[in-house]
Amino acid sequence: xxxxxxxxxxxxxxxxxxxxxxxxxxxxxxxxxxxxxxxxxxxxxxxxxxxxxxxxxxxxxxxxxxxxxxxxxxxxxxxxxxxxxxxxxxxxxxxxxxxxxxxxxxxxxxxxxxxxxxxxxxxxxxxxxxxxxxxxxxxxxxxxxxxxxxxxxxxxxxxxxxxxxxxxx
Amino acid sequence: xxxxxxxxxxxxxxxxxxxxxxxxxxxxxxxxxxxxxxxxxxxxxxxxxxxxxxxxxxxxxxxxxxxxxxxxxxxxxxxxxxxxxxxxxxxxxxxxxxxxxxxxxxxxxxxxxxxxxxxxxxxxxxxxxxxxxxxxxxxxxxxxxxxxxxxxxxxxxxxxxxxxxxxxxxxxxxxxxxxxxxxxxxxxxxxxxxxxxxxxxxxxxxxxxxxx
Numbered sequence: 001x002x003x004x005x006x007x008x009x010x011x012x013x014x015x016x017x018x019x020x021x022x023x024x025x026x027x028x029x030x031x032x033x034x035x036x037x038x039x040x041x042x043x044x045x046x047x048x049x050x051x052x053x054x055x056x057x058x059x060x061x062x063x064x065x066x067x068x069x070x071x072x073x074x075x076x077x078x079x080x081x082x083x084x085x086x087x088x089x090x091x092x093x094x095x096x097x098x099x100x101x102x103x104x105x106x107x108x109x110x111x112x113x114x115x116x117x118x119x120x121x122x123x124x125x126x127x128x129x130x131x132x133x134x135x136x137x138x139x140x141x142x143x144x145x146x147x148x149x150x151x152x153x154x155x156x157x158x159x160x161x162x163x164x165x166x167x168x169x
Numbered sequence: 170x171x172x173x174x175x176x177x178x179x180x181x182x183x184x185x186x187x188x189x190x191x192x193x194x195x196x197x198x199x200x201x202x203x204x205x206x207x208x209x210x211x212x213x214x215x216x217x218x219x220x221x222x223x224x225x226x227x228x229x230x231x232x233x234x235x236x237x238x239x240x241x242x243x244x245x246x247x248x249x250x251x252x253x254x255x256x257x258x259x260x261x262x263x264x265x266x267x268x269x270x271x272x273x274x275x276x277x278x279x280x281x282x283x284x285x286x287x288x289x290x291x292x293x294x295x296x297x298x299x300x301x302x303x304x305x306x307x308x309x310x311x312x313x314x315x316x317x318x319x320x321x322x323x324x325x326x327x328x329x330x331x332x333x334x335x336x337x338x339x340x341x342x343x344x345x346x347x348x349x350x351x352x353x354x355x356x357x358x359x360x361x362x363x364x365x366x367x368x369x370x371x372x373x374x375x376x377x378x379x380x381x
Contacts, residue, residue: 016358020332022339048361051368055318055333057310061216063208064226071204071230072197075237 007034007041015045019052185249193240200240204233207253214254214330218261220319228264232257247344250335254345258327265323310371317367325360328353 007015011034017023018031035041129136145151180186185206191199211232215225235256236243243252318326324346331337331345339357343350 013355013358016361017339017354020339020357022354044365047365047369047372050372051365052333052361054310054314054368054372055329055364057307057314058217058318059311060209061213061222061225063212063229067208067212067226067229068201068205071208071233072201074230075200075234078234078238 007038015041016048019045019049180245180247180249183245183248186245186252189236189240189243189249189252190245192237193243200237203236203249207250208233210335211253211257214334215257215261217315217318217330217334218323218326219264220315224264228257228260231260235260248341250337251341251344254331254335254337255347258345261327262323313371314368317364320367321360321363324348325356325363328356329360329364332357 011031014023014027014031018028023031035045135142142148142151185203188199188203192203208229211229212222212225215228216222219225219228232253236253318329321329327346328342331342332339337345339350339353342357343353346353346356348356
C-alpha cells in the first residue's frame with residue numbers, strides 16, 4: 001500500500017490546487033492516481049476539505065447601515081476642501097497683492113508729501129535771510145538813524161532826497 | 170497548472186470596471202453603486218484580516234476614498250474586484266506595520282499576545298456563562314476557526330480569504346497580491362496545511378474547545 005510519504009513535495013503542494021480545481025488535466029490525473037493508491041493521502045485530502053469548509057462558520061460582517069452615506073460624505077468632504085482651499089488661496093493671494101500695492105502707494109504718497117511739506121512750509125535759515133535781505137543790506141544806515149519816524153520825515157522833504165542831490169545848486 | 174495570465178478582455182467586459190470608467194468621467198452615481206456593491210464583501214474580508222470590526226470599516230472607507238481620488242488615472246487592466254482588493258491589501262499591510270510599531274512602545278504591561286488579540290480560549294471562558302449552549306457552541310467554533318486563521322501570515326490569510334469568500338481564482342489572487350500564480354499555489358497549500366493541523370482535532374473529535 002502506498003503511503004503519503006511516497007507523494008513528492010510537488011504532489012503534496014498540488015493536493016490543494018487539485019481540490020481548488022486549479023490543476024491542468026495531466027497534473028490532476030497524477031494526483032488522482034496517487035490518491036487512489038494511498039489511503040493516507042485520501043485522508044489528508046478529506047481533512048483539507050473538511051477543515052476548509054469550517055471557514056464557512058466564520059461570522060459574516062456586513063458594513064454598518066450608515067457605511068454608504070458616511071463613505072460618500074467623506075469622499076465629498078475630501079474633494080470640497082481642496083476646491084475651497086484653491087479658491088481661498090487665490091482670493092488670499094489677490095487680497096495680499098492688493099494690500100501690498102496700496103501700502104506701497106500710501107508710503108510713496110506719504111514720503112512725497114513729507115518731502116514737499118518740509119521744503120515748502122518749514123522755513124530754513126537761508127529763507128529767513130533772503131526775506132529780510134532789504135533790511136539787512138541797509139542795516140548800517142538804519143542803525144545810524146536810530147529812529148524810523150525821523151527817517152520818514154527826512155524823506156518827505158525834497159532837499160534831503162538822494163536823487164536830487166547831484167543836481168542841487 | 171491552468172493558464173497563469175488573466176485574459177486581457179476580461180477587464181473590459183467586467184461591468185464593475187465599466188462603472189469605474191463612468192466614475193472616472195465624473196459619474197458620482199456610478200461610484201456610489203460600486204460602494205454599495207462591494208462594501209459588505211470588503212468589510213467582511215477586512216474584518217477577518219485585521220480582526221477588528223471598526224478598524225475594518227475605517228480601512229474599507231479608506232479604500233473607497235483612495236480609489237475615488239485615483240479615478241482619473243484608472244485603467245481597466247484587471248477586474249475591478251482585483252483592483253479593489255489589491256488596494257485593500259496594501260492599506261491593511263500599512264496598517265499592520267503602523268500597529269506593530271505602536272505596539273512595540275505600548276506592549277509593556279499589556280496582556281496581549283504577539284498578534285494583539287487574546288487567545289480564543291480566554292475570551293470563550295469569559296463569555297461561556299452568559300449564553301445558551303447552542304449559541305455558545307457556534308461562537309466557540311467561530312472563535313477556534315478565527316484563532317486558526319490568525320496563525321497564518323498576512324499573505325496566507327489574505328489568499329485564504331480571497332479564495333474562500335471572494336471565490337477568486339489563483340490568477341486573480343496573484344494579481345491582487347502582486348505575485349505569481351505559482352507563489353499563490355504555494356501560499357494556499359501551506360495555509361491550508363496549517364489550518365488542517367489546527368482544526369483537524371476539532372473535526373475528528375467533534376468536541377469544540379477541548380484542545381489547547
